[in-house]
Amino acid sequence: MDFELTEAQKMFREAIRDFAQREIAPLVEEAEKNASFPVHLFPKMGELGYLCAGYPEEYGGAGVGKIGDCICVEEISYHSVGISAGIMVQSGIATEAIFRRGSDEQKQHYLVPAIKGQKIGAFGLTEPNAGSDAAAIQTTAVRKNGKWVLNGTKTFITNGTFCDYVVTAAVTDKTKGTRGISLFIVDKDAPGFSRSRLHKFCARPSETAELTFEDCTIPEKNLIGEEGSGFRYVMETLTGGRISHASRSLGLARAAFDAALKYAQERVQFGQPIAKFQYNSFRLAQMAMEIEAARWLVFYAAWLYDQKKPHVKEAAMAKLFASQVAERVTTEALQLHGGYGLVEESAAQRYFRDCRMGTITEGTSEIQLLVISRELGIR
Numbered sequence: 001m002d003f004e005l006t007e008a009q010k011m012f013r014e015a016i017r018d019f020a021q022r023e024i025a026p027l028v029e030e031a032e033k034n035a036s037f038p039v040h041l042f043p044k045m046g047e048l049g050y051l052c053a054g055y056p057e058e059y060g061g062a063g064v065g066k067i068g069d070c071i072c073v074e075e076i077s078y079h080s081v082g083i084s085a086g087i088m089v090q091s092g093i094a095t096e097a098i099f100r101r102g103s104d105e106q107k108q109h110y111l112v113p114a115i116k117g118q119k120i121g122a123f124g125l126t127e128p129n130a131g132s133d134a135a136a137i138q139t140t141a142v143r144k145n146g147k148w149v150l151n152g153t154k155t156f157i158t159n160g161t162f163c164d165y166v167v168t169a170a171v172t173d174k175t176k177g178t179r180g181i182s183l184f185i186v187d188k189d190a191p192g193f194s195r196s197r198l199h200k201f202c203a204r205p206s207e208t209a210e211l212t213f214e215d216c217t218i219p220e221k222n223l224i225g226e227e228g229s230g231f232r233y234v235m236e237t238l239t240g241g242r243i244s245h246a247s248r249s250l251g252l253a254r255a256a257f258d259a260a261l262k263y264a265q266e267r268v269q270f271g272q273p274i275a276k277f278q279y280n281s282f283r284l285a286q287m288a289m290e291i292e293a294a295r296w297l298v299f300y301a302a303w304l305y306d307q308k309k310p311h312v313k314e315a316a317m318a319k320l321f322a323s324q325v326a327e328r329v330t331t332e333a334l335q336l337h338g339g340y341g342l343v344e345e346s347a348a349q350r351y352f353r354d355c356r357m358g359t360i361t362e363g364t365s366e367i368q369l370l371v372i373s374r375e376l377g378i379r
């Protein structure tokens with residue numbers, strides 16, 4: 001058993017921590033105020049190997065695997081969940097099916113530029129009538145004159161406002177259930193493709209869109225892998241994505257804890273720092289313990305993933321637990337800030353809002369419980 005990161009992983013963490021402090025932290029205030037994503041980060045991070053870092057070096061990745069990806073996500077989320085949400089989509093769900101199942105041509109045309117940050121990706125699964133029940137999607141893709149013609153609507157699509165392409169799930173054979181779902185790459189310039197912005201109260205820098213396909217026509221070669229295997233590819237992508245998601249909650253919880261500890265040590269009431277009151281010191285101790293427990297679950301799941309060992313249950317547990325810890329820690333952090341936590345300038349109120357992302361996106365907490373129950377053989 002080895003509970004230490006390797007020397008290379010520690011150096012990677014130091015480098016990305018330093019980058020996040022220097023290059024991301026100064027962008028947060030404006031990105032929050034304008035609810036806009038600092039898109040220049042894509043090429044900047046791509047150049048340094050911090051975008052899509054988990055992918056092998058042959059495609060331009062840093063080859064640091066899921067553990068490295070989690071390190072990146074945690075460090076970016078420490079500063080901004082909204083910014084990490086956009087980066088995570090690029091490093092995960094918008095590229096993974098192309099990496100795993102795409103043709104060489106698709107890899108060269110989409111994956112390699114995405115890893116460099118030269119092309120921005122999105123992932124379109126969710127629809128107005130198909131959220132948790134992803135198998136219920138209604139978007140269709142029909143082969144016509146050597147092309148695919150898509151019709152339907154995708155909603156809540158991260159990076160959807162500015163993406164260059166979207167990996168999209170659509171029904172190719174209604175009679176076959178999940179085996180009738182296929183995955184496609186739709187370019188932003190494809191005829192019949194349009195998008196509109198959705199506004200949310202949390203993770204404001206991450207841009208969320210509704211995408212519409214109206215007789216949207218794409219080349220036949222934009223099918224990913226085999227026709228009818230799209231649902232399986234989506235599940236492959238989402239399983240590993242849960243671990244990255246968990247590290248996002250971990251980074252957020254750590255940020256909220258650090259802010260709470262600092263504030264509690266500085267704020268004096270009744271003649272002493274509020275951290276000295278036993279209730280608050282115990283509260284901070286509890287927060288620290290929960291973050292530590294979440295960390296082990298996240299990195300254990302990432303290690304399983306990198307070792308190519310079964311990780312479905314652990315990935316779901318990590319996502320669920322880390323998001324619950326983030327909820328509790330951000331709530332306690334807000335309370336410790338008293339009234340000052342409620343003012344707009346306070347990071348504590350942002351952490352409190354942003355933690356909502358962890359329990360909803362890429363599979364709600366209830367869906368994680370469903371996955372875990374299935375893995376335990378209960379359902």
Ligand SMILES: Cc1cc2nc3c(=O)[nH]c(=O)nc-3n(C[C@H](O)[C@H](O)[C@H](O)COP(=O)(O)OP(=O)(O)OC[C@H]3O[C@@H](n4cnc5c(N)ncnc54)[C@H](O)[C@@H]3O)c2cc1C
Pocket residue numbers: 089122123124125126130131132133155156157158159200208357360361362363364365366367370
């Ligand atoms: C900010 C944001 C970004 C997103 N980004 C993307 C993206 O990039 N691409 C993409 O495809 N999707 C994206 N999503 C969609 C996201 O994955 C879905 O919102 C999520 O899967 C839940 O679907 P829903 O919102 O339709 O809720 P519903 O599925 O309608 O669920 C509503 C409630 O019912 C519960 N519920 C549903 N089924 C069950 C059940 N069987 N047992 C118990 N409880 C159940 C849910 O847990 C939830 O509490 C994003 C969402 C948000 C909010």
